[in-house]
Each structure stands twice: as structure tokens, then as C-alpha cells.
Amino acid sequence: MDDAPVVELIDVSKVYQMKAGDVYALNHVNFSVRRGEFVAIMGPSGSGKSTLMNMIGCLDVPTSGTIKINGVSTTDMTDDELTEHRLNTIGFIFQKFNLISLLTAYENVEYPLILKYGQRDHSERVKKLLRMVGFTEDRMQHTPYELSGGQQQRVSIARALANDPTFLLCDEPTGNLDSKMSTQIMEILSDLHKQGRTLVMVTHNPETAEYADRVIIIRDGEIVGEE
Amino acid sequence: MIVSLALRNLKLNKFRTILSMIGIVIGVFAICAMGMVSAGFTDEMDNMITDTADTLTLSPLGEKVVGGHTAVGFSEKDVRNIESATKSVTKEYELVPYYNTYKPVTVGKDLLTASVYGLDSNDMSGLVTLVSGTWPKGGTNVIVGEQFAEDNELRLGSRISFLGVSGQEITCRVVGIMENTGLLTFGIATDSSILGTTEWYSSVVGNNYGLYDKIIIKAYDPEDLALIDEAVDKKMNGKEDKDSDNTVSILNSYELMDIFDEIMNMSSIFTTVISGISLLVAAVAITNVMLMSVKERTREVGILRSIGTYRSQILQMFLYEAGLIGLIGSVFGVALSLIVSPVFMMIMGLEFTAMFSVSVLSYIPLGIVVGLVVCLASGLYPAWKAANLNPVEAMSTD
Numbered sequence: 001m002d003d004a005p006v007v008e009l010i011d012v013s014k015v016y017q018m019k020a021g022d023v024y025a026l027n028h029v030n031f032s033v034r035r036g037e038f039v040a041i042m043g044p045s046g047s048g049k050s051t052l053m054n055m056i057g058c059l060d061v062p063t064s065g066t067i068k069i070n071g072v073s074t075t076d077m078t079d080d081e082l083t084e085h086r087l088n089t090i091g092f093i094f095q096k097f098n099l100i101s102l103l104t105a106y107e108n109v110e111y112p113l114i115l116k117y118g119q120r121d122h123s124e125r126v127k128k129l130l131r132m133v134g135f136t137e138d139r140m141q142h143t144p145y146e147l148s149g150g151q152q153q154r155v156s157i158a159r160a161l162a163n164d165p166t167f168l169l170c171d172e173p174t175g176n177l178d179s180k181m182s183t184q185i186m187e188i189l190s191d192l193h194k195q196g197r198t199l200v201m202v203t204h205n206p207e208t209a210e211y212a213d214r215v216i217i218i219r220d221g222e223i224v225g226e227e
Numbered sequence: 228m229i230v231s232l233a234l235r236n237l238k239l240n241k242f243r244t245i246l247s248m249i250g251i252v253i254g255v256f257a258i259c260a261m262g263m264v265s266a267g268f269t270d271e272m273d274n275m276i277t278d279t280a281d282t283l284t285l286s287p288l289g290e291k292v293v294g295g296h297t298a299v300g301f302s303e304k305d306v307r308n309i310e311s312a313t314k315s316v317t318k319e320y321e322l323v324p325y326y327n328t329y330k331p332v333t334v335g336k337d338l339l340t341a342s343v344y345g346l347d348s349n350d351m352s353g354l355v356t357l358v359s360g361t362w363p364k365g366g367t368n369v370i371v372g373e374q375f376a377e378d379n380e381l382r383l384g385s386r387i388s389f390l391g392v393s394g395q396e397i398t399c400r401v402v403g404i405m406e407n408t409g410l411l412t413f414g415i416a417t418d419s420s421i422l423g424t425t426e427w428y429s430s431v432v433g434n435n436y437g438l439y440d441k442i443i444i445k446a447y448d449p450e451d452l453a454l455i456d457e458a459v460d461k462k463m464n465g466k467e468d469k470d471s472d473n474t475v476s477i478l479n480s481y482e483l484m485d486i487f488d489e490i491m492n493m494s495s496i497f498t499t500v501i502s503g504i505s506l507l508v509a510a511v512a513i514t515n516v517m518l519m520s521v522k523e524r525t526r527e528v529g530i531l532r533s534i535g536t537y538r539s540q541i542l543q544m545f546l547y548e549a550g551l552i553g554l555i556g557s558v559f560g561v562a563l564s565l566i567v568s569p570v571f572m573m574i575m576g577l578e579f580t581a582m583f584s585v586s587v588l589s590y591i592p593l594g595i596v597v598g599l600v601v602c603l604a605s606g607l608y609p610a611w612k613a614a615n616l617n618p619v620e621a622m623s624t625d
Contacts, residue, residue, distance in 0.1 A: 054619050057533070059533055059618050059619050060619055079538060080537055080538070083532070083535055083536070083537050083538070084535070086533060086534065086535045087534070087535025088535070092533055092534060094622075098530045098533070098622065099530075100232075100527060100530060100531065101527065102232055102235040102236060102239065102527075103232070103235075107228075110228075111228055111534070112534055112535055114228045115228075115534075115535050115536060115540075116535070119228070159534070163535075
């Protein structure tokens with residue numbers, strides 16, 4: 001099982017039925033991500049990147065084909081099983097950070113830990129994770145509205161790492177940041193990769209994609225190249 | 228954390244939360260206050276009439292000519308006929324004919340009007356209870372009601388006077404104080420009454436040409452009471468289709484109690500419907516508020532779902548919110564009813580202690596449970612809707 005790819009897509013298609021006819025958001029896509037790899041999925045707007053990300057992230061299911069996470073097919077999983085995968089196996093990092101506005105930075109990182117392990121003292125791990133992504137301790141009790149974009153993304157990365165997921169799934173992680181902050185965030189992600197983490201990153205930015213080991217090019221729902 | 232999120236959202240939208248709570252406060256208050264007042268009133272009425280609820284009260288109908296005079300009342304022959312009808316049903320009964328009217332009485336310097344009763348000394352103990360003193364004997368001793376004594380500062384040995392039938396002043400001594408029966412009683416209402424022997428009554432009021440004003444029949448089995456009612460009616464009132472020949476009007480305490488219970492049940496249904504409508508309005512308002520909350524927090528729900536929150540937990544989060552609104556609103560509604568209900572009860576002439584009966588206090592848990600259930604039921608659809616949002620679509624909402 002250890003040799004199995006972390007993520008494997010076998011002939012995956014996603015079809016939306018429209019009045020004008022079927023639209024293939026993904027058309028017979030095949031690829032895999034091995035443990036420890038940093039893979040970027042690149043493509044222009046409307047190419048099917050987000051659909052692909054949602055499939056890998058167990059947020060959506062394909063119309064046909066098989067997606068395997070850690071060698072286990074997610075195709076016939078129930079909603080609760082998919083949710084369990086999202087909680088335990090995948091660490092999400094979003095373009096818009098997607099922190100919970102009612103919670104502080106500390107609580108945002110603590111939240112997945114409570115979901116997985118229940119209400120107990122998680123302070124040591126939360127603080128360790130926030131320090132690891134360069135988040136200063138004096139801002140831990142601040143809500144997302146009181147943080148800059150860069151700070152929010154650091155919290156988002158710490159949250160994604162909270163439950164020690166099998167891989168990190170990053171959706172345009174620097175899309176809402178300036179170039180300086182983008183570099184800092186990409187450095188953090190690059191460090192995580194160097195520590196052995198598996199990363200799958202969706203981006204349209206070639207500079208960001210440069211941090212990846214492998215770049216998969218997608219266009220009109222099909223993989224058209226790999227660099 | 229789920230509870231904490233629910234609490235924080237309620238705090239974040241304080242004004243909206245308070246508005247939806249007000250609906251529940253009003254609904255629960257309406258249920259509790261109306262229920263408490265109604266239960267208190269029913270309890271009090273039951274207490275007041277239960278002691279005398281084994282009674283048939285007979286009043287005469289139609290005039291009689293006695294010695295050339297016209298009068299209304301029961302003759303000795305009527306009494307014998309009624310007694311024989313009663314005996315045909317049971318041997319265990321008490322039959323007491325008595326005189327009764329309103330009569331001016333002088334207490335100290337005050338001239339008052341009191342309800343005066345005259346009956347055989349041997350019958351008194353069956354109808355009234357003495358709290359102090361002795362039973363009256365002869366033509367100048369009387370007993371008075373506790374309330375009457377208190378209102379007029381009368382004690383044992385005090386004197387009151389009447390203008391007798393022949394115009395002379397008759398001074399009487401209070402030899403006993405009767406226990407209050409309350410005004411709602413089927414026997415003799417003692418509270419503001421003066422009671423003496425038939426001899427005393429004849430000298431003070433006259434003897435109504437030998438005709439009694441009322442007859443009380445007591446039987447200890449409700450079934451006997453109904454049968455006596457039937458037997459007396461048959462003997463004294465003749466055929467059913469000739470009401471004009473009736474000589475007796477019969478007041479059956481059990482029948483009246485049934486009617487009273489029926490009225491109270493109707494009143495209870497009415498108040499429940501009114502309260503139900505206000506709760507329904509509150510429920511609609513809460514559903515609306517919760518739906519708005521779901522709409523506003525669609526993106527947040529999407530994020531929570533994407534990072535591993537189960538559908539059931541999203542459902543719980545919204546139900547906690549509805550439950551908290553319900554619980555806090557219900558507690559305030561019950562508290563408000565506990566303040567207002569005693570005031571209403573006292574306005575209706577009930578004692579403050581009427582609040583402390585089990586049937587009144589049972590509205591406290593009932594109000595809280597009803598408020599909570601209504602809120603949870605109102606929050607169920609919005610919570611279900613939130614739990615079933617598609618995470619991808621929800622996250623893309625701004």
C-alpha cells in the first residue's frame with residue numbers, strides 16, 4: 001500500500017448536462033501523484049483546474065472513472081466517508097484563505113483537531129503549527145478580519161497541517177497576495193515539500209508552478225502536457 | 228466548538244436574535260400566564276365547592292295561598308313529600324329545610340344588611356362548622372360568619388340588634404363564629420351571614436306563613452344524589468312536558484360541577500388556541516430568521532464542510548442556535564408569566580398562595596418544553612437545508 005500513489009486518477013470525466021448539450025469539464029483525465037511529490041496543475045481559466053481540484057479534494061465526484069486516494073477508490077464513498085477523508089487525509093489551502101470568520105486564528109487551527117480528536121488541550125500543537133508557518137504569537141487571538149492576506153494564508157496553511165494530512169491540496173495559494181507575500185507563502189510550501197510533504201497545487205501562475213517537481217498542463221478538460 | 232460557533236453567531240447578530248426571542252417570549256408567556264391563571268382559578272373554584280359538592284339545593288316555585296295570604300315556600304307537606312322521595316332512594320341522607328332572607332342589622336352604630344338564616348338547632352352542625360363558641364339556642368343567640376365577624380369586629384359575646392316583626396328592637400348575642408365557606412358554595416354561604424334558630428328567625432323576620440325558603444339535601448354518594456334529584460323531580464314536578472306545574476327547582480351540585488368543568492375546559496382550549504397562534508407566529512419568525520442565517524452563512528458552511536465537518540454537525544450547529552433561542556426565550560417567557568400571573572389572579576379575587584399549586588407550577592416546565600420544541604421544530608428545515616448544501620457551491624457564494 002505504501003508504494004501506491006497518494007492520488008491516482010483513472011480515466012476521470014466530469015460532464016455537466018446543459019441545454020446546449022453535454023459539457024466535458026474533465027475529459028478522460030489520467031495522472032497520479034506519488035508520495036513526497038510536489039505537483040502543480042496549470043491551465044488557463046476555464047480549463048477544468050478547479051473541477052479537478054474538487055475531485056481530488058473529495059468535494060465532488062466524477063461522472064465516470066475512478067479516483068483513488070492512498071490506493072482507495074473514493075467513487076462509491078458516502079458523504080460521511082468523503083468528509084472523513086477531507087478531515088484526515090487532505091489539507092486544504094484556498095486562494096481566498098477560507099478561514100472561519102467567527103473564530104480566532106488560534107481557533108481556526110484548533111478546529112480540525114477538535115473535529116478529529118474532540119475537545120481537549122491542543123494548544124501545544126496549534127502554537128507549534130502557527131510558529132512553523134511564521135505566524136506571530138501575539139496575533140493568535142485575532143479574528144481573520146484583523147489579519148493581512150499573508151497572515152491569513154499562514155493560518156490557513158497551519159490549519160491544513162493540523163491533522164497531519166497525507167497531502168496538501170492548494171488552490172491558487174498566492175492568488176490573493178502581492179508578489180512579496182506570494183514568495184513568502186511559496187517558500188513555506190516549498191519547505192513543507194522538502195520536509196517530505198506531498199503537495200498538489202492548482203495554479204495559473206508559471207512563477208508559482210516553478211516551485212513544483214512536476215507541472216501538469218490542462219486545457220479544455222484534458223491533460224495536454226507535462227513538464 | 229460547534230456549540231461555540233452557534234453561540235458566537237447568535238452574539239454576532241444580537242438584534243436579530245433578540246427579535247426572534249421576543250416572539251418566543253410572548254408565545255410562552257401567553258401559554259404560561261393564561262394557563263396559570265386558568266389553573267389557579269379552577270383549583271380555587273374546586274376547593275371552594277368541593278366541601279359542599281354533595282348537595283341538592285331545592286328552591287320553591289309558584290305561589291301558595293296560606294290563610295288568605297300569598298307566599299312562596301315549602302310547606303310541611305312539601306317537606307314530607309320531598310323526604311319520602313329521598314327515602315325511596317337512600318336511607319343515608321340529611322334533609323334540612325331552612326328560612327333565609329336579607330335583613331338590616333345594627334352592629335354598634337352601623338346599620339348593615341346581612342343574609343340571615345333560620346333553621347332547626349339539630350340541623351346546624353350538618354351544614355356549617357363552628358370555629359369558636361357554641362351553637363345558638365332560643366330566641367336571642369346567633370352565630371356569625373368569620374368574615375362578617377372580622378369585618379365588623381365582632382367577638383363571642385358581642386351584641387347586634389334587629390328590628391323585630393312587631394317593630395321592637397331585638398338585641399342578640401353572638402355565641403359562635405362559623406368557618407368561612409366562600410361565596411361559591413352549594414349550601415349556606417357563611418362568610419357574611421348570621422344564623423339562628425327558627426324561633427329566633429320567626430321573631431326577627433317572621434316565619435313566612437310557615438313556609439320554608441329552601442331545602443338542602445345531602446347525600447354522600449354522587450349516584451344517590453342524581454337518583455334523589457330524579458325522584459324529587461318526579462314526585463314534585465309531575466310530568467316533564469308540563470313545566471308550569473313545577474313546584475321545585477333543583478340545583479344539583481355535581482351537575483353544576485360538571486358544567487363548571489366543561490366551561491373551564493372550553494376556556495382552557497380557547498386559551499391554548501390563542502397561545503398556540505402566538506407560538507405559531509413565533510415559529511414562522513424563527514424559521515425565517517434561521518433561513519436568513521443559513522443564507523448569510525452559506526460560504527461559512529461550505530468552508531466547514533470542506534475541512535471535514537460532517538453534515539450532522541452542521542445540522543447540530545443550526546439546531547443549537549434554534550434551541551438556544553428557544554431556551555432563553557422560554558425562560559424569559561416563564562419568568563414574565565410568574566410575575567404577571569399572580570397579579571391577574573389577585574385581580575380575580577384569588578389568594579397569592581393559589582400560585583403554588585402543582586397544576587399552576589406545572590406550567591413552568593411545560594412552557595419551557597413547549598418553547599424549546601417549537602424553536603427546534605422551526606429550526607429543523609433551515610438546519611437540514613444548511614447541512615445539505617453542496618460544499619463547492621456554498622464556498623463559491625460571496
